[in-house]
Amino acid sequence: MAATQVTGTPGEETAAQAAQTEGGTAPAEVDSAQEGHDRPLEAGEAVEEPQSFPVTVIVRRYDPEVDDEPRWVDYDVQMFATERILDALHRIKWEQDPSLAFRRSCAHGVCGSDAMRINGKNRLACKALVKDFDTSKPIYVEAIKGLPLEKDLIVNMEPFFDSFREIQPFLQASSKPEKERHQTIAQRERFDDTTKCILCAACTTSCPVFWTDGQYFGPAAIVNAHRFIFDSRDEASQVRLDILNDREGVWRCRTTFNCTDACPRGIQVTKAIAEVKQAMMTGVKL
Amino acid sequence: MRASGVVLVVLIFGHLAYNLLWTPGGIHAVDFGFVGGKLAQPFWQWWDVLMLWLAILHGSNGMRTIVNDYVHKPTIRAVALWAIGIAAAILIILGTLITFTFNPCPEGADPSLLPSFCAEL
Amino acid sequence: MSETSSSLTLPDPTPRKTTFSGTLYRGNEGMWSWVLHRITGVAIYFFLLVHVLDTALIRVSPEAYNAVMATYKNPVMGLGEVVLVGAVVLHAMNGLRIILVDAWPWATKHQRLLFWIVMGLVAALMLYFTPTHLINVFSPIEGGH
Amino acid sequence: MADQSSVTDGIHYHQHDVVIVGAGGAGMRAAIEAAPKASTAVITKLYPTRSHTGAAQGGMAAALANVEEDSNEWHTYDTVKGGDYLTDQDSAEILTREAIDAVYDLENMGLPFNRTEDGKIDQRRFGGHTRDHGKAPVRRACYAADRTGHMILQTLYQNCVKHGVEFFNEFYALDLVMAEVDGVQRVSGVVAYELATGEIHVFQGKSVVFATGGFGKIYKTTSNAHTLTGDGVGIVWRKGLPLEDMEFYQFHPTGLAGLGILLTEGARGEGAILRNASGERFMERYAPTIKDLAPRDIVARSMVQEVLDGRGAGPHKDYVYLDCTHLGAEVLETKLPDITEFARTYLGVDPVTERVPVYPTAHYAMGGIPTNNDAEVLLDNETVVPGLYAAGECACVSVHGANRLGTNSLLDINVFGKRAGNNAVAYAQTADFVDMPTDAADGVVKLLAQLREGSGSENVAEIRKALQETMDRNAQVFRTDETLQTALADIAVLRQRYPNVRIHDRGRRFNTDLLEAVELGFLLDLAEIVVVSAINRKESRGAHMRDDFPTRDDENYMQHTMAYRTAGEIGVPQEIRLDWKPVRVTHYEPQERKY
Ligand SMILES: Cc1cc2nc3c(=O)[nH]c(=O)nc-3n(C[C@H](O)[C@H](O)[C@H](O)COP(=O)(O)OP(=O)(O)OC[C@H]3O[C@@H](n4cnc5c(N)ncnc54)[C@H](O)[C@@H]3O)c2cc1C
Ligand code: HEM
């Protein structure tokens, strides 16, 4: 479809409207590819009116003031394929049971509030699309594992942030430059991956080692240590390596890769951990 | 853990292969005579001792990790850790003693059970 | 006060309980290999305890030693040995994989592939070992050597 | 230093020199100044790293001239012109002058900016930022891929950790306590609700800084987080303090169609082009010189115009396209990775090969709590409330005038956040605590009890949805007296229904049901002020586009709106009095705005 050049002032009718199927990229139903994120929509694919359909969502609920044990509660909600699990939870909260408690804020995967276990895997509810699930079966939603459960899908995040704070997650550099410190593009690239972390805890709470006793620093803390260890401007890499050489440090990682699979930001978490381990053995290579 | 692991691969695979695969008859061949014959040679003595030490240290260390992971009650944890430690110590001492004090041709034993070289003594 | 009423309907006050609590975390290869590594590690450990003790009988008398060794030679134990060796092989190969993943960037990146390589190696080794060993186990005792 | 706490009658009392409400960019920037010098508490309803500053993508403007010639004077000009001459020009001068240090500060704190070949901070183009007074687009936005806000938020939080700032996470400030001392209204502290326990905390502070962010949730389609409900602005309003320029609400041109999730203007800065259904680059008609990089109000308006004229794309012809396909996978993956992923995840559209459906989305409040250049909150056109400060999106300095330029807000939160922190701590070092009235917490206790124990049958979510829908329909990019009156009437009905909301969660712990009801109260208040202010401004300026008064009227309206609440409580209609405040002009006489 050639781009028709239109001249004239806004408001003038143009003859170019017939051409509107180009690209065919309405927010319409796409298909239910199982794990198919990032799948581009074929140009020209038919645009259909989206249809809603019923989905059963089973939420593991817990009210500390009433329940001794968490319990599973089912809800039936009407969903569109392009919606997210967060929309389902909102629909439950806003239309069926307002007492359902969960955290959320940005709703598009950048604030890290809504990590939860959906069908047995840690995801951000706002990045888990209904179309990626088999909706002929119920979808199970429960809190992330390994942190103290507070209510419904809310856990106590303090232990998680404590580990984060322990690795001295801030730039330590003695000189005070007049303007910016310099850093080459390659040096900046070296730690790019780990700067993406939004501290959602999806990784740490997917780690089987973390579940065992919760003492392990956890992948998120290591990721954030990595971000500074490999920053050419930082001078305290050794301090962080020493902290992580602790018995609850990197060596407790058993390379199960659950963290890498869970990270909603696509950070190569296990790789970062391995790089920290290597730095401990052979020194930091920037 | 990792270093001992690498060495153990060689040792254990050698051990298994020699005892179960490369010896004609495999497991059936393993008896006093066979083992005694092996333990009479310094090469196998050292091989076995090293394997024993490493395996026990490696295994006990692994068990220690596992106990630390899953046993949260301090008393039970302490008991379990002690048990692992004591077991490791006993086994290492016992195993080492046996390997080096072992007499392949004990007095008064049925000669048919002994390694063939005993007959030459 | 306004009379507008809400369309909100509350669910059953006693919600239907399902029979289980907490789902199993659905990890991938890495997690299951770790579970296997752990299980095989513990299994081998306990076998090792027994194995050192039985070997110690060699110091007691040839008869005593041969008596325990005889138990290893019965066919049920023979199958057990296959499982045991399987565990050792799996543990060992996976142990090597873990070491590689920690130390070698290529392995970290291609851990999934590496897992299947390990599985392949384990299968190959066991395909070699199992028949050889089982033939020995089930073949009549030739006696002597 | 004061740093004590106690419990009386189930209410917790704390004392800190400086109390900061909000832990977004502005709040934490203030905390970094205040915490090393005085006992500082930061109260925040979200964990700091969950704040919406983290969603900002494109960049932060500063005339560093790292990649091409630039000056802060040009930056000032752009800011003033971008704000359609409603910007207070002395404030804009401060903003652009201190911009340079603000960027260096962040870099020195560790922010990983993208770099140029020679290792300096890289810069990119952004809407409305030009060379030499409008000659051509200029590279002024310092950026870190398309996660600049994320990096700012993380860096500031990291530095708060470094300084050991004391955070009260998931504490909802619900009231401001003021008391009269020697005939002057002074600030005494803040009352907050602890989400985890349902307990009330009273924070006494010598100075209080509000940095609670925006209120995009008055609209349905918005780039703002669910939690941006304007609590801080609402609290100040309910205290009888004025709000400034509330009719100016910015719509960002490129929200993902139907969802409102933002695609940064940085995409157009990198060369992406807006096209209508027929593929025409329509911005050439509306802004011949800088085309797709015109300021947001102009681009958003042009897009809506295209759709109204039937040139929209899609089955309902209700959006246009953002075309990035010519940028190549390389640029998209390295400079715009996040938005590329958003389009893929949420629309199933791959920007590398396909055009992305976009439509304007409610984005940014130019208006808010009026402050002077020292971030001190004003009680009328000049008088400050001693000890009370505001910064960030909740404040109106006003550096953004009638329309904020992209990248100027991340700048605003850093420049004025820092000023607020510095001034608040300086004030705290000289002032005494103002006695906390014994009934300080009563207002909040009453408000919560009223909501919690209400026996009505209204549903919070339904009222909120109705509010958002009427705002989307009637107080959006184009408005007329008629649509605004409709919105006002709708809001009046919703305000009447509000006291009858029913809270289903009767528990104390993590009662998000209760808090959504409280937040709705603020949304209703603010939406009404937006609409009332908009009705009153019978001209078109910046983001405020009146179809019935399509031109700018400097004669009558080149002044800020000041709204005051004269009466009103829950269930009682509010009475709003409007007044004007002159615009401070230094160098730039109003001109027609052409790009
Ligand atoms: C998607 C998006 C992209 C953007 N991109 C850019 C960009 O590229 N460049 C640019 O310059 N600007 C951009 N902006 C605008 C800019 O990001 C925001 O205006 C700015 O970050 C606001 O910062 P803040 O500190 O004022 O508020 P926020 O970061 O929103 O923080 C508000 C804080 O207040 C707290 N809070 C709120 N209410 C309460 C309460 N009742 N009690 C206690 N705490 C409370 C919250 O917990 C939070 O910590 C963007 C905005 C959005 C939405
Ligand atoms: C054959 C060669 C062997 C290799 C290459 C090997 C390798 C390893 C490695 C690398 C680990 C560390 C796992 C990790 O950090 O995730 C480990 C753990 C362990 N190994 Fe071995 N091992 C071998 C033999 C043995 C033997 C003979 C035993 C039993 C005595 C044993 C018992 C254990 C146990 C109990 C663990 C702890 C498992 C855990 O913590 O999850 N291993 N092994």
Ligand code: SF4
């Ligand atoms: S590394 Fe990934 S999963 Fe872990 S906290 Fe950071 S963003 Fe979340």
Ligand code: F3S
């Ligand atoms: S899940 Fe845990 S074991 Fe290591 S690879 Fe990740 S931290």
Ligand code: FES
């Ligand atoms: S709501 Fe912000 S990450 Fe999901």
